Amino acid sequence: MGRRMIKSHRKTRTGCSQCKARRVKCDERKPSCSNCLRLCKPCSLLTTTPGPLPTSWAQPNKWCRSSLVDASAAASTALTNASDLALDRSDLELLHHYATSTSGTVADSKGVSIYRDKIPKMATEYPFLLHGILAISAIHLASLNRHRRHSLLRKACLHEDLALPSFRQLTSTVTARNCDALFSFSGLVTFYVQATSSPYDEQFPPLWFNLLRGTHTLLYSNWGLLSQGAFRAILKRTQQPIELVNNPEDRRLAALTLFVSAETPSTKADHDMLTLCNDAIIELRRVFSLPYSPCKTVDMRTAAHIWPGTISSAFMTLLQKRIPQALIVFAHYCILLHRCSRGSWFLEPVAANLVNFIRLSLDEKWQHGLEWPLEEVGLVEKPHNEGKGIFASALI
Secondary structure (H helix, E strand, O other): OOOOOOOOOOOOOOOOHHHHHHOOOOOOOOOOOHHHHHHOOOOHHHHOOOOOOOOOOOOOOOOOHHHHHHHHHHHHHHHHHOHHHOOOHHHHHHHHHHHHHHHHHOOOOOOHHHHHHHHHHHHOOOHHHHHHHHHHHHHHHHHHOHHHHHHHHHHHHHHHHHHHHHHHHHOOOOOOOOHHHHHHHHHHHHHHHHHOOOOOOOOOOOHHHHHHHHHHHHHHHOHHHHOOOOOOOOOOOOOOOOOHHHOOOHHHHHHHHHHHOOOOOOOHHHHHHHHHHHHHHHHHHHHHHHHHOOOOOOOHHHHHHHHHHHOOHHHHHHHHOOOHHHHHHHHHHHHHHHHOOOOOOOOOOHHHHHHHHHHHHOOHHHHHHHHHHHHHOOOOOOOOOOOOOHHHHHOO
């Protein structure tokens, strides 16, 4: 028998993380490679597509159930004005589903009218936003209709792929006219990636975490415009100082500082690493305290969205290198993420998957630092005696 010929291909170091993890060739097509598009997976090339922003970027909730008539009207308006995009019948179904159902699952009580009414209206002017709406609607509908899951996931991938190039291009020229649409899409694409994340993804920090950092950059670079636009009802800065003691669990986070600093640094690099971790813990303590502030301007979900934008790029590098102390800090962020995920179809398994990933990444000597996160996300049973655990004993 003749020798079997093996087709060679050009090796590359710039393929997406998903193809590298599967050890398959990546065609590096942007914003999503062909393999990820075929498998309906979020592609890491999404955040490496050229653009000015840094790469750090179920059922309806109770308050929207009584507003389905208004939502249907909003959907009809969007359908009428979007006819030039040649939407097919399945797209019309997705747009209606977004207005009557999905929009209520991705917004809190203050923002439901924005997502249900204002964003579809914006989408009549910006096709990339309309594609973003259709993508998240398809993902949501797929979670409710298992027998149509595959076709809906492919539809979602198609719309997301159509949206991203225009979105990335417009981020270079943020104006008072387009900033609301850009900010809307940045939120929707984050929900999309969270909903399609897998416990087997090897990329860390996860792609959606980088997208939140980009959203944070977009928000604070254009705060003056956004705070006067469609999102003004929910973009309000607290005028009161953040009091850490407002959080009844702050002492557990304070003990986290003692744990990650238990070993005396022997080199400047170790000292710098601990400084970065402690800075991230301080920001985490501040974010944990926000929902307990007397003015009540920030809820749990918003707090979880804030922390990714507060940490430094240097700390992100520690996470990428999977430095144990940084991973333990991230695991404690997952507590907040888990608490705001209850009832959120796109978030529910995310925190537990991440904490489990971190547990498997750490040596035995670091496992004690994961006691509280493991308990909170349900990977281990909570102790019957309150205050039990290494962090409680650290404060005695």
